[in-house]
Amino acid sequence: MKPETLFLKIVVILIGIPVLALCIFLVPALGNVAAKLxxxxxxxKYLVFIVFYASAVPFYFALYQAFNLLRYIDKNEAFSELSVIALKKIKYCAITISSLHALVLPFFYLFAEKDDAPGVILLGLVVPFASMVIAVFAAVLQKLLKTAIDIKSENDLTI
Structure with a gap:
């Protein structure tokens, strides 16, 4: 499984680079646009900074947990309690990101009202919705993995 997990590890790292670039270049510009509008x-302006930078922390923590999950797969420890804990942390990070971005949805409405662009509201729903999808997916994987671990331990005891 080494080549597949190596590819996924590289993808996890590459996912973090554009978000870092967005935090460095786009967030200050968004704050200025928000202040002008x-x-x-x-x-x-400061609310925009706080929400985006505060949501970057759980994002990178979730990427770190995904990287750890891939390391567990490499070590043949995919069906372990460590994997369940990593998925649980990813789920909580996704919920945190979704909650932070849901808090600023009223401001997307104000932007849409000011600019007369109702599509802005839909754009504001992308991050909270995507984060909740990730949270639900991680929760399903967590329960599935926990069930598989329980079945495996029962089989180990009966043999």
Whole structure:
């Protein structure tokens, strides 16, 4: 399984690079745009910074857990409690990201109202929805893995 997991490890690393670039280059520009579009909310610029930078922390932690999960697969420890714990952490990170971005959805409505662009609201729903899909997927995998571990331990005891 080494070549497949190596490829996935590289993909996990490559996923982190564009998000880092977005945090460095796009988030300050988004904060400035938000401040210009909604001058009556002077602190919106800082809210944009807080939400995006605060959501980057669980994002990178989830990537780290995914990397760990791939390491467990390499060591033939995929069906272990460590994998279940990693999936649980990924699930909580996805829920955190979704919650943070859901908190700023009212501001997407204000942007859409100000710019007369209703598509902005749909754009604001992308990150919370995608994060919740990841959280549900991780929860399903976590339960499935836990069940497989329980079955494996029962079989080990009966043999």
């Amino acid at each position: 909604l001058p009556e909310f002077a602190s919106i």
